[in-house]
Amino acid sequence: AWVAHFVSNPGIRYFLVALSFLMYFRASWSMCRWVWNWHLENSDDHHILGRPVLTFVLILVFGIYGAVYVSRLHGGVSYRDDRIFFTTMNFTTKLFASMTLAGIRSSEFQEVLLSMLANTQTSFKRSLKYEDTTPMLED
Numbered sequence: 183a184w185v186a187h188f189v190s191n192p193g194i195r196y197f198l199v200a201l202s203f204l205m206y207f208r209a210s211w212s213m214c215r216w217v218w219n220w221h222l223e224n225s226d227d228h229h230i231l232g233r234p235v236l237t238f239v240l241i242l243v244f245g246i247y248g249a250v251y252v253s254r255l256h257g258g259v260s261y262r263d264d265r266i267f268f269t270t271m272n273f274t275t276k277l278f279a280s281m282t283l284a285g286i287r288s289s290e291f292q293e294v295l296l297s298m299l300a301n302t303q304t305s306f307k308r309s310l311k312y313e314d315t316t317p318m319l320e321d
Contacts, residue, residue, distance in 0.1 A: 186255070199255065203248060210241045232286040236279060243275050 186195040217234040250267050253259040259267070 199252070206244065206248060210244075213237050213241060232282065236282050236286075240275075240279065243271070247271065 186198045189195045189198065217237050221234065247268070250259060250264065254261070254264045
């Protein structure tokens with residue numbers, strides 16, 4: 183869609199914007215299908231909402247990006263407000279997504295560690311085991 187800024191013909195410009203929105207909807211549909219398939223494969227997972235919710239939030243955020251872009255194209259948003267919006271949203275969206283993925287991953291690792299500890303038959307008794315057959319030095 184950013185290529186539309188460099189095209190002087192309005193018809194071609196709006197065709198490029200419409201094409202980019204069609205590609206956005208196609209990618210969003212693919213992401214929704216991925217969520218559905220992931221949900222079917224991982225229905226017993228306790229963290230079933232983390233990744234799907236993040237996926238839908240990203241679709242929504244990119245839709246908001248598109249709405250601001252079209253508003254700027256029609257003059258509804260000033261250049262300054264456009265830059266402030268995109269800079270702020272880029273930073274906060276990436277930070278939010280990274281924090282969410284890190285939280286999901288760390289909770290999964292914590293569950294794996296807890297299940298490993300709970301399923302092992304280990305007595306937590308300290309003892310020394312020497313199986314060294316080398317004779318000790320005598321004075």
